[in-house]
Amino acid sequence: MKQAKLGKGMIIIAWVIGLGLLTLLFDEQLAKQLNPNAEPISSSQFGVAEVKLKQNRAGHYVSGGAINDQPVVFMLDTGATQVSIPMHLAEQLSLQKGNSSWVQTANGRVQVFQTRIQRLTIGEIQLTDIAAHLNPAMHDGQILLGMSALKQLEFTQRGEWLTLRNL
CATH class of the missing domain: 1.20.5 (Single alpha-helices involved in coiled-coils or other helix-helix interfaces)
Incomplete structure (x- = not known):
């Protein structure tokens, strides 16, 4: 028994x-x-850094990276004028809340606060002094990587891959 x-x-x-x-x-x-790019494929040759990102199952490009040396998750958004960061991450990322302004988002009109990112990295790519805003309407931990950062990069899409290169 x-x-x-x-x-x-x-x-x-x-x-x-x-x-x-x-x-x-x-x-x-x-x-x-x-996020198939938690640790993006990255290389650097002759002073040109390159990162290859694979689309996720929804067709978006999501990547691990860092803001001011703190790990973050980026979603690339060519339709966003600036990098948009959830307000609740400001202190963790050492970002100062600046002047407020109104922006039109996919979810409607939102009041945001201007800030500057001292250092943004994705793989081997490093950008400095990037215009961004803190968005209190964003509640998850994902950061929209908008054109204030992307305009400093060359990007090429082939199939389900996006290649970013610093200029």
């Missing part, structure tokens, strides 16, 4: 461990689908 209970207990424990391992595996796969 005791051995039967012990056997059932061991089977349950094995199932729980197996399900836990499957959960970890699928969680990692899902994260790669949302």
Whole structure:
């Protein structure tokens, strides 16, 4: 009787461990689908830095990077005039809240606060003194990488890949 209970207990424990391992595996796969560029492919040759980004499953270019040496996740947005940062990340990223202004976003009109990014990096690409704004209407942790940064780069899209090069 005791051995039967012990056997059932061991089977349950094995199932729980197996399900836990499957959960970890699928969680990692899902994260790669949302951001296949957590550590972007990057190189530097003759003073030209290059980063290759793969589209995520939704067709967007999402990449790991850094603002003022703090790790962040960027979503490239050529339709955004400036880099747009969720307000709740300002202190963590050492960003100062400047003058307010109104901007038109995909979600409507929003009051934002101007700021400057001292250093922005994606792989080997490093940009300095970038105009940006802090957006209190953004609640996730993703940063929209707008044209205030992208205009300093050359970018080429082929298939599901986007190549960024510093100018």
